[in-house]
Amino acid sequence: MTDAPRPVTPVSLVAVELTDLCRTLDDAAVGPEVAGRLRRVRDLAAGLDPYLDAMTTAPSAALADLETRTRGHVWSDGPLEQEMLSGHLEGWFLRFLVGMTGAQDVLEIGMFTGYSALAMAEEIPRGGRVVACEVDEDVAAFARDRFSASPVGNRIDVRVGPAADTLARAARAGESFDLVFVDADKPGYAQYLDLLLTTDLLRPGGLVVVDNTLMQGEPYCGATTPNGRAIASFNQAVAADPRLEQVLIPLRDGVTLIRRARVRDEPS
Numbered sequence: 364m365t366d367a368p369r370p371v372t373p374v375s376l377v378a379v380e381l382t383d384l385c386r387t388l389d390d391a392a393v394g395p396e397v398a399g400r401l402r403r404v405r406d407l408a409a410g411l412d413p414y415l416d417a418m419t420t421a422p423s424a425a426l427a428d429l430e431t432r433t434r435g436h437v438w439s440d441g442p443l444e445q446e447m448l449s450g451h452l453e454g455w456f457l458r459f460l461v462g463m464t465g466a467q468d469v470l471e472i473g474m475f476t477g478y479s480a481l482a483m484a485e486e487i488p489r490g491g492r493v494v495a496c497e498v499d500e501d502v503a504a505f506a507r508d509r510f511s512a513s514p515v516g517n518r519i520d521v522r523v524g525p526a527a528d529t530l531a532r533a534a535r536a537g538e539s540f541d542l543v544f545v546d547a548d549k550p551g552y553a554q555y556l557d558l559l560l561t562t563d564l565l566r567p568g569g570l571v572v573v574d575n576t577l578m579q580g581e582p583y584c585g586a587t588t589p590n591g592r593a594i595a596s597f598n599q600a601v602a603a604d605p606r607l608e609q610v611l612i613p614l615r616d617g618v619t620l621i622r623r624a625r626v627r628d629e630p631s
């Protein structure tokens with residue numbers, strides 16, 4: 364039997380903490396009002412993710428199957444784990460971004476078992492493509508196998524190797540993209556964004572979507588891990604960069620949308 368996923372988002376971490384607290388709550392010691400308020404806060408936190416999932420359009424059969432197989436796979440002690448999978452809510456969010464921007468050419472940096480790549484491929488129009496970068500050969504083979512079972516799997520071009528090398532090669536070859544989803548190693552984010560902005564990889568008007576920018580709350584609660592420190596510093600750099608406009612959305616573990624700043628008329 365495989366383990367249930369660990370909580371890896373700020374809301375799910377809060378929900379687990381509050382559920383634990385309420386389990387050991389001594390109503391007589393804290394009084395009925397405090398006990399009632401704590402249980403209300405627990406319900407607000409613990410009910411949110413299941414509600415979001417229930418109110419979001421169901422995933423395709425291919426995506427549901429990919430998620431089941433990812434959760435059922437035994438991930439040995441290496442760096443890969445089932446919690447890396449983006450999943451239902453974020454998959455649909457990415458689909459909407461692809462649809463709303465009219466993106467034809469999408470770049471993904473960090474593919475894992477392919478959930479987000481396949482979700483975006485389901486949205487791009489015929490003739491469009493998703494170029495998906497992944498450093499791990501075994502997980503790339505896992506994803507390719509799932510793509511071959513999907514009617515849109517042939518829209519995904521998997522490139523195995525360190526993403527910085529893949530990006531540099533794509534830039535030299537004159538490739539460019541309408542939407543880029545960044546979801547690989549967190550210490551690499553600053554370099555990926557720099558490559559996108561200093562080459563023609565990101566088309567004019569293009570959108571960069573960056574995952575895990577809340578990193579389990581570390582950037583605002585105090586970073587204690589290398590990933591937390593990398594994201595805290597990435598977020599600061601993006602916020603201070605006058606070339607950029609960005610919005611950080613508290614979806615799952617945080618998703619930041621970034622675009623080149625637009626020149627606007629001065630307000631009269």
Ligand SMILES: C[S@@+](CC[C@H](N)C(=O)[O-])C[C@H]1O[C@@H](n2cnc3c(N)ncnc32)[C@H](O)[C@@H]1O
Binds near residue numbers: 472499502526
């Ligand atoms: C969070 S997972 C991606 C999740 C995926 N986007 C999804 O929706 O399921 C991060 C992935 O990035 C890959 N990765 C880490 N460092 C990388 C690098 N330098 N170049 C390319 N891929 C890398 C990891 O092997 C892992 O599969």
